[in-house]
Amino acid sequence: MTTLDPIQVFRTEAAELFEQIEAGLLDLLHDLSNQDQIDAVFRGLHTLKGSGAMFGFDALAAFTHHCETAFDRVRKGEVPATAELVACVLGAQDHMKVLVDQPHGGHEEAGDRLLAKLQAAVGEHTGSTVVAPPLPAPAAAASKATTFRLRFRLPANAMANGTNPLGLLDELRELGECSVTADLSAVPGLDEIAPSDLHVGWTVTLTTEQPRSAIEDVFIFVMDDMELEIEEGASTASPQSGPKPAAAPPVHAATSAVAPVPALHPADPAQPAADAKHSKAAENLRVPAERLDELMDRVGELVIAQSRLSQLANSSADIQLRSVSEDVERLSGELRDTMMVLRMVPVTQLFNRFRRLVHDLARETGKMIELEFEGETTEVDKTVIERLADPLVHLVRNSVDHGLELPDERTAAGKARSGRVLLSARQSGGEVIITIKDDGRGIDRDRVRAKAEASGLIQPGQQLMDQELLQLIFQPGFSTAAQVTNLSGRGVGMDVVKKTVEALRGVIDMRSEPGKGSEISLRIPLTLAIIDGLLVRIGTGCYVIPLSAVEECLELSLEQDLRSRGRSFISLRDSLVPFLRLRDLFRTGTPPDPYQKVVVISTGDERVGLVVDQIIGDHQTVIKSMSKLHHDVVTFSGATILGDGSVALILDVAHLVNVGQQQEAQLRAAG
Amino acid sequence: MVAARHDIDELWNGAEELSVLTFNLNGETFAIEATVVQEILDLLPETQVPGSKSFVGSVINFRGKVIPLADIRLAFGMEATEPTIDSRIVVIELDLDGEPTLVGIRTDRVYEVTTLPRAASEPPPSVGMRWRADYIDCLVKRGGEFIILPNLRAIFASQDERSGSAAGNNQGL
Incomplete structure (x- = not known):
């Protein structure tokens, strides 16, 4: 192991302090007289100054010193804490971050400007200190x-x-x-x-x-x-x-x-x-994510080796061997479960970033916003959290920018002056549902329609279900913002949000009531590393279908099989479902099994049947990504290793459904 | 030719000798820098990847990782021969678009780890060769034969380019 770089250690520590200071400042905004928060911020600044000086970040130490001094006066009651001051210190904190990242950057000018502002914020009230002394008196x-x-x-x-x-x-x-x-x-x-x-x-x-x-x-x-x-x-x-x-x-x-x-x-x-x-301090360890990943890989290998051991033991008459094998099976199962938990972090980490965002948004737009959280303790895989950050920022921005109205408009509409944005998370089965809800004006269907018609996404006058209309927002190049503000339209469109969520094997649901507000739910699997899969055989190869996408399995009767040579549809409870013969698709070159099975998979409302030779059963699938050399193969989203050590490919459901739908469309056009 | 000379210099990196692993492909002796070689494996069960290029037509389980198995014989226009008892898979680590990637390479037989002197190396001839010159870093003369040092980066990069059209074909899947 390499020795720790002290500068890096300081940066990590500083990042934590920044979080603490920021949280303190934002809490302070809610209750400007909260002495505990004032103390917390002061302590954070003080520690930052001290450590900064110790590690040679002199510019940072000097700059922080001024902020600390300002806050010391607040602490002593000489100056009241005001929203203005908090905003100043928040701004100053951003500057400190810059100083931490580039200690020799020569940012004095920007720093001086901030300090002048800070001085003004504190100084303004030195006048009122004349009034203040009676307070402590x-x-x-x-x-x-x-x-x-x-x-x-x-x-x-x-x-x-x-x-x-x-x-x-x-x-x-x-x-x-x-x-x-x-x-x-x-x-x-x-x-x-x-x-x-x-x-x-x-x-x-x-x-x-x-x-x-x-x-x-x-x-x-x-x-x-x-x-x-x-x-x-x-x-x-x-x-x-x-x-x-x-x-x-x-x-x-x-x-x-x-x-x-x-x-x-x-x-x-x-x-x-x-x-x-x-x-508590002793129990928390900071571990680089890559070491966790490495451990995860080893556990994956262990699980595979263990299932080989079980196979051996089961085919042997040695009772002792069997008992050891069972022990190993139990232990490795437990180890795997523990491992999964290790990667889980509460969504608080994710949500807390939005407090600052909403604070800034409120100042920029002049809207009054109350941000509320629910279920922050829900735990999600670390990777998922990291990848969700950007899409969520975009969604929250959208809610504030497009959804919430200005205070006066709200009063006119008979609502409370300050708008409400609720971020909530809850677990449901193997999924976590993250919801962004606002009580703003909701989505203007007419504008969406006009925009979509203008950009050629739909035909003028085309009949659309409400859901379909709302889903248009997620099309590339779609933006209803009449003018692109500083907040929205920064390159991340809703289409990118959708893509990111789908890459995480998640789904976006959207609801919106005009005048009442909108609600966007992201349903994301709890972890990226392991899924429940349905193991099937096609030709000589084994493949995994994500179980969450499987609707039902049925047998393709001989009659249906023959009849469907021309048109690949089966009727399933009075609706036609297109199906794909995976044997043909994969060019297996082996004779088909006499009784073909159909696995019906779906994404949302679209269904497609996959014809396979044999359904083997469910399988806890440790997902391994495919290398770059196979990135062109779109039919598979990854691979996994089976109990006998061989590799099985994981079918990309969304892609297969698309192929099926295209086929259906083609047939319709032809018919 | 100047460019080829440059490649050789890069390969040798100033040293007079290069440590390599030599192996046989369809009767020709090839060599790969020993430092990129991770492991030499007996043949493993392979999993075909439907819809992929035949150059990397399957994947194998290498210590719990799923890695592609490449057949560079195809890049050199050689016949893919049936595996024999001597067939081995050489696992190497390649840098693909800045990402270290493990790749298995089929070989007909693995010989030894040896050192090749820089003095005996020469750039591939521009004429009179069956193979694409840019797929070869250099040839090293030893005994009565030439050892071929393939330019793996070029081989895998061009396969990647070709994948652009291959992806188009796969849309039909």
Whole structure:
């Protein structure tokens, strides 16, 4: 393994921080007074600045410093958080990303412009800070001089991580009158002492006019791992008088060590929480996707080797061999299932990208948009998620750009001023259904029709079912946007969306009600790696038909067989279904089996029958892609390896249905 | 000829010797750079790919991967002979459009891994040869015979081009 490039490590870390900052900022937009989010953003910026400087990204560190400073003022309540400020910082964050990618690019000018904007956003409100001070003032007045008793203990490795406890104590001292006692109860004997570990805790009695949050702020960067207990109370209360002598020489340390014991209990609930955080961090590993793929390949091979073993064992009388083979079968099955789960990630990852997108869209279009999520925890194969990102961006853009109306139009239409876009995901069988729903104006059928007629997609006045009309949107070169805005029409058309979804073996459903809104559903298989297949034999070769496309299997009677020589149709419950003789198609050159079978497959409403020699049964199909040298062969979408180690090809259903339909059309034209 | 000379230089890459795997195709001795060879296999069950070009008419299972099996005899206009007990599949890794691709090559017999001196190499003659000159990187004289170093990239690239028309034919499927 190559050693990790520290710059790369930083970039990965930065990407995570950006996500965290962005999420914080967007959450903040919903509740501008949310102190937790303000803190989260501030912490993110601070960490970014620190790590940036450490890895030599000086431009980034310097730039981030300004943003951090601005946010620090928000945090301290000097400046209120505003939508304007959040937008500025979001913009600044994009600039930071550029600085991370191109640290030596010379982007000072762009940076300065952003900073000026930021300054304006913060500065505007410095004027209002004059109004602001009364806000903290009552708080300060209420707390007068309160006495706090704090106990805190940092994790043993705190100093190794660069935390300086003395600095924390100094910060506490700045807050007010303060007496500090060290809690040496946890210091081990000399022989066990680790010089780099921190064994000391502290008890601090602090009398300050600052609110409790000011004390918590001191610990803001170490909060996650430490034990901190803050008691608030007037120093006159009698039970509190006990600890006061604790400020006396360490002789009393033994007695005061008794006092912390009950005090430890209230700290306990915090402890498991910290533990949980710890273990959570330890459980998440970052693994390059290619290693997962490699593992997947090995598991695939194992499954194949195992089925060979089973075949051997079943043909042998050796009971021990059989029992081992059964164990291996069970284990490899479990291994495969585990492997599939490894690749699954929640769609939250995908959805979260849209919060920023919708925020930007709302600003650009002047529309008010509420973005809602449902079922973000639904898990989907990582590859699927990555490939869905672009189509979904396009669909969300479309919803906002074409679907949602401006606030005034909405009011006129009797709707709430802000439009609603709902992104939802749910699992249904082996598929995940991702839906984009808006409550906008819906699709204007007349415009679609006019456009389609103008571009020659349909004949003028041609009768179309509503679904057919809606599906026209997915034709190449179709765009109803009267003017191409900044948002839509960036090269990704709906046809590309459809293609991408179909490449994932998915289906797009569309519903739209004029004036009420539209709903687009993408039905995508959960994983790309394994499908349920129907194994059939044609001539001497085995082929796999994706089971999801199979409608039914029936026997082609001799009579039908003979009669259909001229016209390849069978009647299936009063409807004619064209069929393809795969033996002829594949030029097998072997005599047909006496009883030919028909597998009826469908995509949506279109059906076609495939005549095969034998139906072998269902088969868990590990999909392998075909090499570039076979890209010209359109009849197959991939290949798989059977139990005996031989290769079976997977039929491309969509293509075969098309061929069947063409044949039907030709025959119709001829007849 | 200048171009051919250039190909040779590229192949040898400045070194005086080239390590190759030699094998027999229809009585002629061919050699492939040893570094691209992944493995030499006994014949495996093959799966025909209906509708594909006969040059890569089937696929095999190579350690859990499905890889195409190419018959470069067809590129050289040779007869496809029946497999014998000596037939082997040589698996090589090729760069196709920037994508490393594993391809199996049918051979009638595999000889050895050997080194060929650059000094004995010469570009393919422009006349008097049965085969397309651009399919051959160079010829190396050894003993009384010539060893042919095929230009696999050219062979596979042109098969790819030809696939354009082949795809047209497949539409009829």
